[in-house]
Amino acid sequence: MPPIAPTRAATGADLRQSILDEARRLLIDVGYPKLSMRKIADGVGCSATSIYLHFESKDTLIHALIGEGMRSLFGALQAADPAGDPVGRLAALSRAYVDFGLDNPELYEVMFQLHPERMARFPAEDYRRARRNLDLFEDVLASGAEASVLDAEPTPEVAAHALWTSLHGLVSLRLAERIDVRLAADAFTDAALARTVRAFRA
Amino acid sequence: MPPIAPTRAATGADLRQSILDEARRLLIDVGYPKLSMRKIADGVGCSATSIYLHFESKDTLIHALIGEGMRSLFGALQAADPAGDPVGRLAALSRAYVDFGLDNPELYEVMFQLHPERMARFPAEDYRRARRNLDLFEDVLASGAEASVLDAEPTPEVAAHALWTSLHGLVSLRLAERIDVRLAADAFTDAALARTVRAFRA
Amino acid sequence: MPPIAPTRAATGADLRQSILDEARRLLIDVGYPKLSMRKIADGVGCSATSIYLHFESKDTLIHALIGEGMRSLFGALQAADPAGDPVGRLAALSRAYVDFGLDNPELYEVMFQLHPERMARFPAEDYRRARRNLDLFEDVLASGAEASVLDAEPTPEVAAHALWTSLHGLVSLRLAERIDVRLAADAFTDAALARTVRAFRA
Amino acid sequence: MPPIAPTRAATGADLRQSILDEARRLLIDVGYPKLSMRKIADGVGCSATSIYLHFESKDTLIHALIGEGMRSLFGALQAADPAGDPVGRLAALSRAYVDFGLDNPELYEVMFQLHPERMARFPAEDYRRARRNLDLFEDVLASGAEASVLDAEPTPEVAAHALWTSLHGLVSLRLAERIDVRLAADAFTDAALARTVRAFRA
DNA sequence: AATGAATGAGGATTCATTCAT
DNA sequence: CATGAATGAATCCTCATTCAT
Known part of the structure; x- marks a missing residue:
C-alpha cells in the first residue's frame, strides 16, 4: 500500500520537469489525441496519481507544455535575431x-492548432508570453517601415499577423505532410519562405 | 429472426450517404475528437454495426468524408472562378x-490538418482528387505568368503550393481562434488575403 | 479483441435480470457506497461495458432496482392483506x-433513504409505483375511519404518512443497528409495532 | 528543511477542533459520500497528512463527529426540557x-443512519454518550408512568425506544424528502409529532 | 506537531470493433 | 443488408493512506 522506494526516475521538483519532458516526447510519439496521463506516468516511471501533485489536470499540464513551447520559441527567435x-x-x-x-x-501543433474551446481557459500570463513572439515580428516590421525598407501596411500589428499567417501555413502543411512529395520538401520550404519574406519588402 | 423493418432512415446505398451526412454534421456539432461511431449510428437511426457494412473502419469513413470535402471544395472553387x-x-x-x-x-481541419501517418493509408484516388484543387491555382498562375501579369516563379507548381500555404495559414489560425481579438476578424482576413494575392502579381 | 464465447453466466434478456440480481446482492454485501459497476460485472461474469447495454448509467440501474423493490413491496403488502x-x-x-x-x-435503504438530490431524477412512472404502497395504507385508514374503528385524523392521507413515518423509523433504526442490544430485537419490534398500530385505533 | 510557519489556521489542539468544524461544514456542503480527507485539509488550511496526527483514520474522525453530534443533541434536549x-x-x-x-x-444522518458494521468499531464511550439522549426520554416516560399520565408499557426503556423510533422515522423521511410534496412539510411534521406524543399518553 | 511527495486501488464511462443471427 | 449483444482496453481523475523529513 505505501510507496516502497523512489521508484525509478526523477523525484521531487525534478519530477515536474520529467513529466513535461515525457509529455513532450509522447506528443511526438503518439500525438495529442492519444496522449494520456497513464502513458506519461508509465514513461517517467511514476504513478499516474503523482502527476496530479504537479499538475491540476491534463489541461493544466498541456498549458504548461504550451507555455514552455512559447518560451522556447521566443528563445529561438531571439537567438536567431541578427540585429541590424x-x-x-x-x-x-x-x-x-x-x-x-x-x-x-x-x-x-499543440501550441497553435489546439482549439481554445476544447481546453480550459489558457491562463492570461501564458497568453501574454505567446504574444511576445508576435511582438518580435511587429517590431521588426515597424522599424523596417520607418526605414522605408519594409512594407508594414496597414499597420505593423496587422502586417505581423499576416506574415505569421503565411509562416504558420507553411509549417502546418508541412507537418501534415500535405506538400506534394514530388516537391523536395526543403527546397520548397526555402522557396516559399523567400517568397513570403519578399512580399514584405517595401 | 431477421430484422423486422428498415428502422427509420435510409437503407442500402442511401444509408452510406446518410452516414456521411451525419458524420459531417457531428463533426461540426461535437468536433473531430469526440466523433464516435455510436454517435453517428444513433444520429442516422441505424446500428453501429451497420456502419461497418459500408465502411471498413472509422478511418475509411473519415477518408470518405475527406474525399467528399475535396470534391466539395473543388465545386466551390469552380463556381467562384470568374474566367478571364x-x-x-x-x-x-x-x-x-x-x-x-x-x-x-x-x-x-479534418481535410488538411489530420496526420496521414496516424491514419490508414489515404487511397490514391482521393489523393488525386485533393490534387485537383491545387491544379486550379496552378493553372491560373501558369496562364497569368504567360500573360506576364502574375509571378509564378520558380514554377507554377511551386508557386501554387506557396500560395496555398499562405491561404491555409490564414484559415488555420482563424479556425484556431489565434488571431488577436483586437483585430476585427473579417477585416483582418480581407487584409491578409489582399496581401497574399498581391504577392503573386508580376 | 472480439468476444470469444458467451463468457459464463446469463446472456440476452436474462442478463438484465442477472445484473439487477447481482446489484441487489452486492447492495447487501458491500452496501450502496461501495457498489460499483465493475463489481456487478464481475459478479455476473460479464464485462462492465455490457451493463451499459441494459442500463444507461449507474443511476438508471439503481432506479430500476428501486422500481423493482417498490413492486416487490407492493406484492408483499397485497399478499399480507387479509381483507375484511x-x-x-x-x-x-x-x-x-x-x-x-x-x-x-x-x-x-436505497428505496427510502437515498437523497433524491444525489440521484438523477426518478422517473415519474416509478414515482407513481412507489406511491401505491402508501395508498394501500391510506385506503385501510379511510375505510377504518368510516367504520369508526380507526382514527384517520386529520385526513387519511396525512394519517397514512404519519403511520409510515413510524414504521419507517422502526425499520431504519433496526437496520442501522441502533436499537440497544440488550433489547431482544424481535421482541422490541413486536412491541413497537403493536404500539404504532394501537395509536391508530379509534 | 522544517516547516516554515503554522500556515494559516489553528495549530496543536485547536487544529483538532478546526478539522471537526470543517468536516461538519463539509458534510452539509458536499454530503457524506463526497466528504474526503483532502477536502477537509484544504478547508482547514492544513495538509491532509496532518489530519492523521489527530485522527487515526477517516472512521475515527467520523466517530468524533458523531460523538460531538450526540453531545450537541443532548445539549439541545436539555435546553428544551421544561421540567415539571x-x-x-x-x-x-x-x-x-x-x-x-x-x-x-x-x-x-451520519449519527443515525450510518451502518456500524461498515465502520471501525464505535468506541464504547461514544456509545454511552449516545445512550444518554435516550435516557432522557426514558426518565420522562418513567416519571410520567409513575404519575399515571404517560403510558410506558411494557417498560420505560422499551417505550423510550419505541418513541424514538417514531421520531426518527419522521426526521428520516423528511430529510430524504420522501414526504409527499402536496403535504405542507411543516404542517405535516406538526401533525405527525402530535400524534406520536399523544400515543404515549396514559 | 507538521509536511510534501508519493502510491495502488478503484470510480464511472466511452470507444472501435466483432460475433452469431 | 442489417442487427443486438458483447467485449477489452482505455479514458481522466479521486480516494485514504504512508513514507521520510
Whole structure:
C-alpha cells in the first residue's frame, strides 16, 4: 500500500520537469489525441496519481507544455535575431520560426492548432508570453517601415499577423505532410519562405 | 429472426450517404475528437454495426468524408472562378478557398490538418482528387505568368503550393481562434488575403 | 479483441435480470457506497461495458432496482392483506411492511433513504409505483375511519404518512443497528409495532 | 528543511477542533459520500497528512463527529426540557429532537443512519454518550408512568425506544424528502409529532 | 506537531470493433 | 443488408493512506 522506494526516475521538483519532458516526447510519439496521463506516468516511471501533485489536470499540464513551447520559441527567435538591418532580421526570424515548427512538430501543433474551446481557459500570463513572439515580428516590421525598407501596411500589428499567417501555413502543411512529395520538401520550404519574406519588402 | 423493418432512415446505398451526412454534421456539432461511431449510428437511426457494412473502419469513413470535402471544395472553387483575367481569377479563387475553410471549420481541419501517418493509408484516388484543387491555382498562375501579369516563379507548381500555404495559414489560425481579438476578424482576413494575392502579381 | 464465447453466466434478456440480481446482492454485501459497476460485472461474469447495454448509467440501474423493490413491496403488502376488518388489515400491512424492510436491508435503504438530490431524477412512472404502497395504507385508514374503528385524523392521507413515518423509523433504526442490544430485537419490534398500530385505533 | 510557519489556521489542539468544524461544514456542503480527507485539509488550511496526527483514520474522525453530534443533541434536549409536567416535557423533548434532526440534516444522518458494521468499531464511550439522549426520554416516560399520565408499557426503556423510533422515522423521511410534496412539510411534521406524543399518553 | 511527495486501488464511462443471427 | 449483444482496453481523475523529513 505505501510507496516502497523512489521508484525509478526523477523525484521531487525534478519530477515536474520529467513529466513535461515525457509529455513532450509522447506528443511526438503518439500525438495529442492519444496522449494520456497513464502513458506519461508509465514513461517517467511514476504513478499516474503523482502527476496530479504537479499538475491540476491534463489541461493544466498541456498549458504548461504550451507555455514552455512559447518560451522556447521566443528563445529561438531571439537567438536567431541578427540585429541590424530589418530586412535581414525579418528573413532570419521567419526562418527561425519555420525551423522551430518543423523541429517540434507535435509541440507546434499543440501550441497553435489546439482549439481554445476544447481546453480550459489558457491562463492570461501564458497568453501574454505567446504574444511576445508576435511582438518580435511587429517590431521588426515597424522599424523596417520607418526605414522605408519594409512594407508594414496597414499597420505593423496587422502586417505581423499576416506574415505569421503565411509562416504558420507553411509549417502546418508541412507537418501534415500535405506538400506534394514530388516537391523536395526543403527546397520548397526555402522557396516559399523567400517568397513570403519578399512580399514584405517595401 | 431477421430484422423486422428498415428502422427509420435510409437503407442500402442511401444509408452510406446518410452516414456521411451525419458524420459531417457531428463533426461540426461535437468536433473531430469526440466523433464516435455510436454517435453517428444513433444520429442516422441505424446500428453501429451497420456502419461497418459500408465502411471498413472509422478511418475509411473519415477518408470518405475527406474525399467528399475535396470534391466539395473543388465545386466551390469552380463556381467562384470568374474566367478571364488571371489576376481576377486568382483573387476570386483565393477568396473562395478561404471562405470554404471558414464556412466548414471542422471539415476543413479534418481535410488538411489530420496526420496521414496516424491514419490508414489515404487511397490514391482521393489523393488525386485533393490534387485537383491545387491544379486550379496552378493553372491560373501558369496562364497569368504567360500573360506576364502574375509571378509564378520558380514554377507554377511551386508557386501554387506557396500560395496555398499562405491561404491555409490564414484559415488555420482563424479556425484556431489565434488571431488577436483586437483585430476585427473579417477585416483582418480581407487584409491578409489582399496581401497574399498581391504577392503573386508580376 | 472480439468476444470469444458467451463468457459464463446469463446472456440476452436474462442478463438484465442477472445484473439487477447481482446489484441487489452486492447492495447487501458491500452496501450502496461501495457498489460499483465493475463489481456487478464481475459478479455476473460479464464485462462492465455490457451493463451499459441494459442500463444507461449507474443511476438508471439503481432506479430500476428501486422500481423493482417498490413492486416487490407492493406484492408483499397485497399478499399480507387479509381483507375484511380494517383493524386487522392495518396490523397485517404494518407487520408486512416492517418485515419487508428487515428482510431486504440494503434494498430498503436505497428505496427510502437515498437523497433524491444525489440521484438523477426518478422517473415519474416509478414515482407513481412507489406511491401505491402508501395508498394501500391510506385506503385501510379511510375505510377504518368510516367504520369508526380507526382514527384517520386529520385526513387519511396525512394519517397514512404519519403511520409510515413510524414504521419507517422502526425499520431504519433496526437496520442501522441502533436499537440497544440488550433489547431482544424481535421482541422490541413486536412491541413497537403493536404500539404504532394501537395509536391508530379509534 | 522544517516547516516554515503554522500556515494559516489553528495549530496543536485547536487544529483538532478546526478539522471537526470543517468536516461538519463539509458534510452539509458536499454530503457524506463526497466528504474526503483532502477536502477537509484544504478547508482547514492544513495538509491532509496532518489530519492523521489527530485522527487515526477517516472512521475515527467520523466517530468524533458523531460523538460531538450526540453531545450537541443532548445539549439541545436539555435546553428544551421544561421540567415539571411529564406530558409537557415529553412533547418538548420530542419537538427538540425532531428540530435538531431537521436543522442538522447531514450530521443527523451520519449519527443515525450510518451502518456500524461498515465502520471501525464505535468506541464504547461514544456509545454511552449516545445512550444518554435516550435516557432522557426514558426518565420522562418513567416519571410520567409513575404519575399515571404517560403510558410506558411494557417498560420505560422499551417505550423510550419505541418513541424514538417514531421520531426518527419522521426526521428520516423528511430529510430524504420522501414526504409527499402536496403535504405542507411543516404542517405535516406538526401533525405527525402530535400524534406520536399523544400515543404515549396514559 | 507538521509536511510534501508519493502510491495502488478503484470510480464511472466511452470507444472501435466483432460475433452469431 | 442489417442487427443486438458483447467485449477489452482505455479514458481522466479521486480516494485514504504512508513514507521520510
